[in-house]
Amino acid sequence: MIAIIDYNAGNVRSVQNALTRLGYPSAITKNETEIRAAEKVILPGVGEAGSAMRNLRNSGLDEVIPTLTQPFLGICLGLQVLCEYSEEGDTPCLGIFSNQVRKFEANEIVPHMGWNEVRAKEDELFRGLNSPSDFYFVHSYYAELSADTSATCNYILPFSAALNKGNFYATQFHPEKSSTQGTQLLLNFLRL
């Protein structure tokens, strides 16, 4: 069973649809026991960092997530709340990754919306994928580069398209909306 964390962020259904297409049963849940028992955990997300962190705190999941040991995938806002801090709503986040999350300069077209090239390092999440490969992005905030950056993308400036540290993986783009290459990445995660 794959646990998809429910914290009132959007896009949960899209992730579940993708898992269903791939033949993986999943549950949308905020229940600690269910999350701890899951083979894999996904933190999806479209929304605002401040309210996302509030929702995680309200259900106590801000304490649970850092202690999880199974493969964990944060998507989009899910990547940002795994970082240390987000400028969005001046929000301290979960701190799995040491990255800071900043807002794109407003003199460019923001949100960064659409397909863009992702260049990956040697990383199990990107196994079998060309580098660069195109993935679908929708975001106004980005994680800076760090030692945990496993893939980069360039929009206005280079930023972290994916992060990895131990069992924690995260993508700024939406693999569930990134056609065949996104499907391959999700499968790579599900087979970890």
Add this chain to the structure above:
Amino acid sequence: MDIQGGRAVKGVNFVGIRDAGDPLELALKYANEGADELVFLDISATIEERKTLVPLVERIAAEIDIPFTVGGGIKSVEDARRLLQAGADKVSLNSSAVLRPQLITEIATEFGSQCVVVAVDAAFQNDEWVVFVKGGRESTGLVAKSWIAEAIAHGAGEILLTSISNDGTKNGFALDFTDEVSRESSVPVIASGGAGSEEHFEALFNNTRASAGLAASIFHDGLIPIPQLKKYLKDVNIQVR
């Protein structure tokens, strides 16, 4: 993809609507062929004052793996929620946003600007691009550029710009208008209306700041398959997926 009565349809200059096929079948075909995004507009929803076909949205969202925007008859945060929960990634507002621009802000506050598209249907009249609502049936008298600036100020995350004057004609996009709008927009602009050849897309991306081009007739009619269009654009050095 324009939808009416559960079928994909297409007109010329928003009239003479004809059947274009089964929406689910077409959605799957386009996703598999490499379409970058699917936009699904229930064109009769406002007129007939009925809700967009949520079950159809659910079925399509369950099958496709590309971004999916849905519009038609959205009048409240609850309407938007229903569609997003059904699996839409973004909602597209048109008539109801003109009637009450605050709706853009309400939906953007609840779900984020990135999922609020404001669709603007404009026609060239008396030397001005004027905004039309209710599926192009009713002029608002609003100047398109001013309305778009207002929509962005209210929280629109994307503008879907359709030229009624070009729509369905296959004579090319409204380049000057699209250029003017996209140059001033701080959010992505999708140009729509008039695509009839590969060269029309080339002209769009070379002459305007539009982030994307939308087409329907040429794909429905099989005039230009999506892979052929993408190959053409790659060959003329326009960055595509």
